[in-house]
Amino acid sequence: MTRLIESSLTRLTDIMTEMGDMVIESISLAIDSYLNDNNTSDKVRLISHSITKKYYEVEDFTFEMFLKYQPLGEDFRLIRSSTEISYAYARFSRYAYDISLLRDKFGNISECKNEYLSESVDKVMHMTKTAIQSFATLDIRTAVKIREDEEFIDCMYDERLLSLLKSSNTKCALTEALLLRYLERISDHAVFMSDAINYIVTGKHRPSDQRIESRFVKK
Secondary structure: OOOOOHHHHHHHHHHHHHHHHHHHHHHHHHHHHHHHOOOOHHHHHHHHHHHHHHHHHHHHHHHHHHHHHOOOHHHHHHHHHHHHHHHHHHHHHHHHHHHHHHHHHHOOOHHHOOHHHHHHHHHHHHHHHHHHHHHHHOOHHHHHOHHHHHHHHHHHHHHHHHHHOOOOOHHHHHHHHHHHHHHHHHHHHHHHHHHHHHHHHHOOOOOOHHHHHHHHHHO
């Protein structure tokens, strides 16, 4: 027998999936602006604005679901975490907009790209896509690996800031420092999503390896 809450859960999932797709698009456009000197700030701003509107939509809808269905267990955790994750999506897109504005503030910055940036950009894009996909499938084994990538980004951020102090190109040093800061913040929100996914499935934000594996043994 189909539960009364199912149709609302499906609608919530559809909204969250749409937001996840928009997040990937906004970050991709922002990175393209930085690395390839393309003007994407207007597009990224519109996407960021749309995601923020959807965040408020999720807030209202989840409140309605709590009142209407009084969900328990994994349903409760999914609905509650959807509100938090939709806020993370709004932050993702806001940082993407900040990245897209670097070109507007500093002019052509394509000369500043280097191997360190490409590596950090690839890692953060991978983390973001993994976090969104892990939430869509509630795959906690994949979600846990996001924390390992965040440690890489944190180390890269600290090392590069010290190196940039010695740079003779002030514009490139400033823009790279800002870009790395925004990427570091995005990676933090990806980890936050990882914790939320763990909470939905296990009831713990940072479960032990045994607890994670036990979910699959039971199945």
